[in-house]
Amino acid sequence: MPCQELVEVITDYLEGALSPQDRLRFEEHLALCSGCRNYVEQMRVTISLTGALKTDSIPDGVREQLLSAFRDWKRDLPT
Template identity: 55%
Template sequence: MNCDEFVELVTDFLESALSEEDERRFIDHLAECSKCETYLDQMRRTIAVTGELTAESISPDVRRELLTAFRDWRR
């Protein structure tokens, strides 16, 4: 597994939604990559700080602002 695949699977890992094979690959990569270990820790902290947000709990104005902010993030 490379770091890009790891990042794509973090949410499923945290939700215990990975297949056994993917979870094994995820953990193997984590054992070898300190940067991904840091990333996973950051994701856990973010979740702890923000709590569980659902689409329904976000006002339409905030949803619009978030979508605008992240629309071009990958570029």
């Protein structure tokens, strides 16, 4: 599985929605790619932290800054 494909299916992986075959391919890629292992860990931490935020505690404009940062990071991943 190439890095780009991993990025496209990470949400399904974290939600347990990948087929057994795709999950195996995902995990095999993680075993070989430290960049994607870091990405998965960052996503887990981000999901955990955002779940703890109250909606009114996010200042105006920060949501778009976060989304932009993730888009930029995703674009810069090795393929």
